[in-house]
Structures are given as structure tokens and as C-alpha cells.
Amino acid sequence: MDTTIERHTIAVLVDNEPGVLARVIGLFSGRGYNIESLTVAEVERDRGLSRITIVTSGTPMIIEQIKAQLSRLVPVHKVRDLTEEGPHIERELALVKVAGMGDKRIEALRIADIFKAVVLDATLSSFVFELTGTSDDLDRFIELMRQLGLVELSRTGAVAMSRGSEGL
Amino acid sequence: MSETHLTGAEIVLRALRDQGVEVIFGYPGGAVLPIYDAIFRQNAIRHILVRHEQAAVHAAEGYARSTGKVGVVLVTSGPGATNAVTGLTDALLDSIPIVCLTGQVPTHLIGNDAFQECDTTGITRPCTKHNYLVKDVNQLARIVHEAFHVARSGRPGPVVIDLPKDIQFADGVYVGPEHVQHKTYRPQTKPDRAKVEQAVEMIARAKRPIFYTGGGVINSGPRASALLTELVRLTGYPVTNTLMGLGAYPASDRQFLGMLGMHGTYEANLAMHGCDVMVAIGSRFDDRVTGRLNAFSPGSAKIHVDIDPSSINKSVRVDLPIVGDCEAFLEMALEIWRERKPRIDKDALAAWWRQIEEWRAKRCLSYEKTDRVIKPQYALERLREHIRGKDAYISTEVGQHQMWAAQFLPFEEPNRWLTSGGLGTMGYGLPAAIGAQIAHPNALCIDVAGEASILMNIQEMSTALQYRLPVKVFILNNQWMGMVRQWQELLHGERYSESYSEALPDFVKLAEAFGGVGLRATKTSELDDVIRTMIETPRPVIADICVDQKENCFPMIPGGKAHNEILLGPSETLGEATPEEGMVLV
Ligand SMILES: Cc1ncc(C[n+]2csc(CCOP(=O)(O)OP(=O)(O)O)c2C)c(N)n1
Ligand SMILES: [Mg+2]
Numbered sequence: 167m168d169t170t171i172e173r174h175t176i177a178v179l180v181d182n183e184p185g186v187l188a189r190v191i192g193l194f195s196g197r198g199y200n201i202e203s204l205t206v207a208e209v210e211r212d213r214g215l216s217r218i219t220i221v222t223s224g225t226p227m228i229i230e231q232i233k234a235q236l237s238r239l240v241p242v243h244k245v246r247d248l249t250e251e252g253p254h255i256e257r258e259l260a261l262v263k264v265a266g267m268g269d270k271r272i273e274a275l276r277i278a279d280i281f282k283a284v285v286l287d288a289t290l291s292s293f294v295f296e297l298t299g300t301s302d303d304l305d306r307f308i309e310l311m312r313q314l315g316l317v318e319l320s321r322t323g324a325v326a327m328s329r330g331s332e333g334l
Numbered sequence: 335m336s337e338t339h340l341t342g343a344e345i346v347l348r349a350l351r352d353q354g355v356e357v358i359f360g361y362p363g364g365a366v367l368p369i370y371d372a373i374f375r376q377n378a379i380r381h382i383l384v385r386h387e388q389a390a391v392h393a394a395e396g397y398a399r400s401t402g403k404v405g406v407v408l409v410t411s412g413p414g415a416t417n418a419v420t421g422l423t424d425a426l427l428d429s430i431p432i433v434c435l436t437g438q439v440p441t442h443l444i445g446n447d448a449f450q451e452c453d454t455t456g457i458t459r460p461c462t463k464h465n466y467l468v469k470d471v472n473q474l475a476r477i478v479h480e481a482f483h484v485a486r487s488g489r490p491g492p493v494v495i496d497l498p499k500d501i502q503f504a505d506g507v508y509v510g511p512e513h514v515q516h517k518t519y520r521p522q523t524k525p526d527r528a529k530v531e532q533a534v535e536m537i538a539r540a541k542r543p544i545f546y547t548g549g550g551v552i553n554s555g556p557r558a559s560a561l562l563t564e565l566v567r568l569t570g571y572p573v574t575n576t577l578m579g580l581g582a583y584p585a586s587d588r589q590f591l592g593m594l595g596m597h598g599t600y601e602a603n604l605a606m607h608g609c610d611v612m613v614a615i616g617s618r619f620d621d622r623v624t625g626r627l628n629a630f631s632p633g634s635a636k637i638h639v640d641i642d643p644s645s646i647n648k649s650v651r652v653d654l655p656i657v658g659d660c661e662a663f664l665e666m667a668l669e670i671w672r673e674r675k676p677r678i679d680k681d682a683l684a685a686w687w688r689q690i691e692e693w694r695a696k697r698c699l700s701y702e703k704t705d706r707v708i709k710p711q712y713a714l715e716r717l718r719e720h721i722r723g724k725d726a727y728i729s730t731e732v733g734q735h736q737m738w739a740a741q742f743l744p745f746e747e748p749n750r751w752l753t754s755g756g757l758g759t760m761g762y763g764l765p766a767a768i769g770a771q772i773a774h775p776n777a778l779c780i781d782v783a784g785e786a787s788i789l790m791n792i793q794e795m796s797t798a799l800q801y802r803l804p805v806k807v808f809i810l811n812n813q814w815m816g817m818v819r820q821w822q823e824l825l826h827g828e829r830y831s832e833s834y835s836e837a838l839p840d841f842v843k844l845a846e847a848f849g850g851v852g853l854r855a856t857k858t859s860e861l862d863d864v865i866r867t868m869i870e871t872p873r874p875v876i877a878d879i880c881v882d883q884k885e886n887c888f889p890m891i892p893g894g895k896a897h898n899e900i901l902l903g904p905s906e907t908l909g910e911a912t913p914e915e916g917m918v919l920v
Contacts, residue, residue, distance in 0.1 A: 185467075227651070230647055231648055243518045
């Protein structure tokens with residue numbers, strides 16, 4: 167049996183009804199699956215649909231189970247494994263608060279510039295940066311900021327979409 | 335269409351009637367009084383008053399399992415709902431269609447820790463197939479109809495509808511089931527033809543085949559069992575059933591190898607271990623069936639037919655997964671088989687049968703014949719003789735008696751065997767027998783019980799009396815939690831921690847106290863009379879059969895062992911102590 171741990175990004179289209187997120191999260195915790203990140207928001211107001219993006223990891227058999235278990239939930243319309251289905255785009259947004267004076271402050275600004283982060287707030291002793299990119303990009307930026315006075319961090323988790331003209 | 339305005343409570347009753355519901359199992363309370371009021375003012379639907387909400391669900395399960403219909407439950411908020419949780423979980427694990435209505439505090443009080451408030455949808459989310467909290471009376475009819483659709487389609491299961499009291503009083507529009515269609519929930523039932531053709535080919539080419547079928551065949555309806563029997567006979571192949579699948583294939587037939595799994599027969603388990611093609615239909619490779627996973631049927635190609643895609647490749651990798659309803663699969667497979675008339679390897683099959691007969695010759699279910707004590711197996715053999723040819727439904731509690739009942743009673747037809755397989759719920763049997771008896775008033779409904787289990791829902795004797803249900807409780811009384819004692823004996827160095835019942839009621843007097851009939855057998859010579867009287871008495875009966883206290887249930891595949899490491903009897907010890915990994919398994 168294949169025991170390599172794979173990371174998969176799964177898009178799930180669900181009815182935007184009370185409890186649906188609890189159902190999805192309960193499924194993961196109840197069955198011991200990993201959630202690396204999970205994002206959710208309404209995507210179609212008139213049809214009452216929300217889209218959940220889950221980044222998870224597990225053996226191929228577990229990943230297959232996760233998809234089957236998700237599909238089985240009554241309010242779930244579609245389950246797509248973007249990782250398996252081919253090239254796709256992933257983006258995450260982070261808000262990063264860095265505090266400090268002098269060289270470190272200048273260095274933080276310089277690096278933010280290199281990463282194309284946007285300054286959302288500035289005081290004489292702090293910045294709040296906004297950075298959008300792949301989760302790996304964010305990891306690298308945040309790692310650098312740690313050394314330059316990171317005081318607070320907020321991340322959205324990944325959203326994702328397949329490349330090409332096909333819809334979900 | 336002219337709109338029909340009704341109160342929420344009336345909408346519930348009307349929707350149930352339109353869904354063809356004839357009976358509700360329930361227990362009243364403050365948060366469902368409007369519905370009870372509506373029940374009072376109609377005659378179409380009968381309400382059966384149980385004595386505990388857990389029993390309401392088990393009774394509905396017994397009703398559903400023995401009829402193929404959806405079982406309906408009505409309980410109040412708070413404790414009513416929490417008491418129902420065990421039953422709901424039981425129904426989820428055994429895929430029994432249930433619709434359970436729970437009362438809830440009025441909408442404006444939800445979240446206030448109101449009297450008898452609990453987060454019913456939160457609590458029941460993981461133990462139902464789906465649940466609803468109704469917040470708008472105009473959605474109520476749709477939700478009830480949808481709930482029935484969800485409960486019975488695909489892999490069946492329990493659905494909860496949580497109904498705040500103000501919604502039950504409010505006026506709303508009623509819509510009939512013909513106007514309701516679920517937005518998305520349409521499980522695949524028709525299998526992919528190309529895959530079925532491939533399956534037929536694999537089946538035809540097999541040299542050492544076995545059919546391994548489960549509760550899915552029963553759930554698929556009686557026709558699925560008939561088609562299975564046809565296919566098995568057409569091929570001449572051996573067949574084994576899971577605990578939940580008993581009755582799908584006639585037990586008395588030569589091709590039937592008995593139940594498989596932890597307490598399955600030697601021949602069934604060894605055939606599973608040694609087969610080259612395994613045809614799993616409506617069975618789910620449960621850990622009680624597979625034993626040690628990495629030693630499970632190592633040399634076979636596996637075909638798995640299941641209506642629930644999440645059952646496929648969950649624990650065992652299969653070679654040919656087929657998503658679909660068992661009946662639809664069997665029908666298609668038979669049609670293809672007849673069309674192609676494949677030639678099977680008769681010599682290989684004959685050799686396989688010779689091997690199986692050798693295993694069968696071990697007579698793995700034999701036990702010591704004695705007059706000294708009543709052996710529990712003997713009691714069941716006598717029961718088997720007495721119910722032969724009768725219109726009988728058997729339920730069980732959980733423990734050794736359950737496994738012996740599965741091994742020794744003859745299940746020739748589907749829907750006549752009611753047992754808690756997935757959850758293993760002590761206390762299931764009596765209410766389940768009551769549910770079956772409600773559905774089949776003239777049938778013989780027997781709960782094969784243990785003296786420990788029966789005490790978990792003994793209060794239901796009152797229900798049986800109230801509705802004059804002649805259910806029989808056949809207690810194999812060994813004074814021990816026998817199955818616990820057996821594990822302690824075999825796996826925990828004979829340290830019998832808390833498994834002996836120091837104080838037991840006098841079951842004869844107990845039966846009488848409830849208004850029923852109590853009987854007792856302590857000697858083999860008394861057994862036949864007691865069974866005969868039990869069957870002939872048209873009232874609720876408890877038969878206290880005092881059996882050997884030390885008997886163990888064999889064969890047994892100890893936890894963490896493979897099928898071919900099956901123990902046949904007390905003379906075979908565990909050899910090298912069970913490996914630690916086996917010990918931790920339940
Ligand atoms: C509600 C519940 N609690 C505990 C158990 C664990 N358990 C399994 S079998 C058993 C003993 C059952 O004893 P009895 O009903 O006398 O049956 P026997 O095994 O003696 O035939 C116990 C405690 C269970 N299955 N269900
Ligand atoms: Mg006992």
C-alpha cells in the first residue's frame with residue numbers, strides 16, 4: 167500500500183445553509199483527517215452556493231476517502247481535487263504586522279518591496295503589510311519578517327482554481 | 335394549485351401521511367405538545383408510546399428493517415433528543431432509514447440555555463445522515479419530504495428534523511411530496527455497464543471464487559436477495575454473508591458457507607482467505623470481517639459493489655470498484671451472464687469445493703453435547719427446531735448470545751434478522767422486536783437476549799403489554815457479560831473484572847410484574863416445554879434459559895489475527911500471547 171503523504175487542494179461547492187461548515191469540519195476532525203487550511207465564502211447569492219477550499223494531506227487512499235466522504239454530505243454539490251486534476255492556481259492573502267525602529271524597520275520595508283507587499287498601515291514604529299501569493303511565498307516572507315520584528319500575523323488560507331476555460 | 339394553510343403541527347402529520355407513514359414511535363414532552371395534539375385529532379397514523387426514547391429509535395429500526403419502510407420517531411427536546419442519540423448512531427452504522435422528529439424550544443429562546451434546550455442539530459450532526467433545524471414554517475413540508483428522500487435513498491440512514499415549538503404553532507403553506515425535489519442529492523444507483531461486464535468476466539474466470547455479501551443486499555430490497563440467490567446458483571459458487579447480510583441467501587443451502595468474520599465459520603473464513611476472486615456485494619470490509627488487514631485475503635482479485643462510494647477502498651484496496659445499488663448490479667450481471675453464457679472452469683471449481691468441504695468437515699460449530707447443563711448452542715438449536723416453518727422475526731441484544739444466534743438460527747429470507755451490527759448496542763433487541771411485531775402483528779417475534787443486555791431496555795415490556803404485543807424474550811442467562819468474560823479469559827489472564835452480575839432480577843417474576851408471562855428452564859429436559867409454551871402463549875413472554883456459565887463462543891479470530899489464524903475451540907489456545915497491536919483492538 168502506498169504510504170507517501172501527499173498534499174491536495176480540494177474545492178467543494180456547497181449549499182450555503184446553517185451547519186454546512188460544521189459538517190465539513192466535523193467530518194475532518196471525526197475521521198482524523200488533516201486540515202492545513204480551509205477557506206469559505208458565498209460565491210453565488212441567487213443559488214445560495216458557497217465554495218470551500220481545503221488544503222489537506224494524507225496517503226492516496228486517505229485522500230480518496232476524504233473526497234468520497236465529502237461527496238456523501240447531503241448539502242455538497244461538487245468536490246474537485248485540483249491537485250489531481252491538473253494545473254491550477256493557488257493564492258493566499260496575509261496581513262503581517264512588524265514593529266521596530268532603525269535598520270530593521272528599513273530592511274522590513276525593503277523586503278516588502280521585493281515581495282510586492284502593500285503597506286496598509288504605518289506608524290513611526292510599525293507597518294502592516296498585505297501580501298498575496300502562493301502559500302509558499304507567504305511562508306518565505308513571514309520567515310524573513312520574524313527576524314525583523316513580526317508581532318502579529320493573519321492569513322486567509324488558500325483559495326484555488328483550475329487553469330484553462332473550464333468551470334468547476 | 336390552491337394553497338393549503340395548516341399549522342406546523344398539522345403540516346407534520348399531513349406530510350407523514352402523504353409519505354405513507356402508518357406508525358410513529360415516540361414519547362411526549364413540552365416541546366412537542368402541539369404535534370401530540372395533532373396526533374390526537376387524527377386517526378390515519380398510529381402512535382406507539384415507548385418507555386424510553388432510545389427504545390423509540392430501536393423500535394423504529396426493527397420496524398424499518400423488517401418492512402423495508404422508513405421508521406418514524408417523535409421525541410421531545412433536550413433529554414428526549416439526547417436519549418435518542420444511541421439509537422440514531424445505531425441506525426447510522428447499520429444504514430437503517432429513520433426520520434426522527436425532535437421538539438425544540440421556541441426559535442427566540444434558542445441559544446439561551448432555555449429549559450430542556452440542547453443543541454440537537456449540533457449533537458446529532460455526526461450521528462445522522464443529515465439533519466435540519468426548521469426556522470420557517472413555510473419550509474416545513476419541504477423539509478419533511480426531503481428528509482424521507484434522504485433517509486431512504488442511496489445508502490439509507492437516520493435523518494433528524496429539529497422543530498422549534500413556535501414553528502409547530504405557526505400557520506404555513508403545505509406542499510405535497512410531488513412538489514418537492516432535493517436540489518442535489520441523487521445518489522448513483524445504476525452501475526456502469528462496462529464495469530459490470532468486466533465483473534462478469536472476472537467472476538467467470540475464477541478458479542477459487544467466493545461471494546461475500548452484506549447488509550447492502552438486504553437494504554436494496556427483497557428482490558436483490560432473490561437475484562443474488564439466482565446468480566449464486568447459476569454459477570455454483572460458494573457464498574458467505576456478513577452479520578448484517580444474513581438472510582440474503584438461504585442458510586440451509588449447500589452453497590452457503592455460513593457467516594464470516596470474528597465469529598464466522600471456519601469454512602467461510604478460510605475460503606475468504608484462500609479465494610482468487612472475491613465478489614463483495616453490499617458489504618463493507620468491516621474490521622470484524624477482515625481481521626488483520628495486511629493478511630486479509632492476500633491472493634485475491636476483489637470486486638466491490640456498493641451504493642456508497644466512500645465504502646469502497648476505505649480499508650481494503652479493491653481491483654474493480656462498482657458504485658451502484660445491489661439489485662441493479664445483480665440484475666445487470668445476471669442479464670450479461672445469460673447473454674454470454676460464459677464457460678467456467680468446472681475442474682477448478684470442483685477442486686475448490688473439495689477443499690471447502692474439507693474445511694466444513696471440521697464442523698466448527700460443534701459443541702459438547704451434555705445433559706448436565708443447558709448449552710446455549712443447544713438452546714438455540716432447539717429454538718431453531720420449534721420456529722422452523724413459522725413466520726418468525728429474530729432480534730438480538732449484543733454479546734455471545736448474538737453470535738450464537740447468528741450461527742445457529744436459520745435465516746432463509748431477508749428482513750427477518752434484526753441485530754445491532756455496526757454499533758453493537760446492548761438494549762437493541764427488545765424494542766426492535768416490538769417494532770417488528772407492530773409491523774407484523776401475527777408473526778412470531780423473538781428477542782434472543784443476554785441477561786445483562788436485556789436490562790438496558792427492559793422497561794419496554796410495558797410497551798409490549800400496552801399494545802398487547804406477544805413478543806418473546808428468550809434470555810440465554812449465563813449470569814455473566816459473557817462476551818466480556820470471554821475476552822478477559824482469553825486476552826486478560828482470566829482477570830474477570832466487573833463482568834459477573836452479582837445481582838440479577840428473578841426474570842420470571844419480572845415478567846409477571848410487567849403483566850407478562852415468565853418461564854424458566856434450568857435443565858435440558860425442561861427446554862422443549864418452555865420453548866413450546868413460550869411460542870404458544872399469545873402474550874409477552876420472558877423465557878429465562880439458565881445456560882452454562884462458562885461457555886465460550888467459537889470459532890474466534892482474535893483481534894489482530896488473520897482469517898487463517900482462526901481458533902476452533904477451547905482446546906486451541908492463543909499460542910503465543912496475542913500481539914500487543916491485537917490487544918488494543920476492540
Ligand atoms: C451499551 C453497551 N455497553 C457495553 C457494551 C460492551 N459489551 C459487549 S457484549 C457485553 C456483555 C453482554 O452480556 P449479556 O447481555 O449477558 O450477553 P452474553 O455475552 O452473556 O451472551 C458488553 C458489556 C455494549 N456492547 N453495549
Ligand atoms: Mg450473559
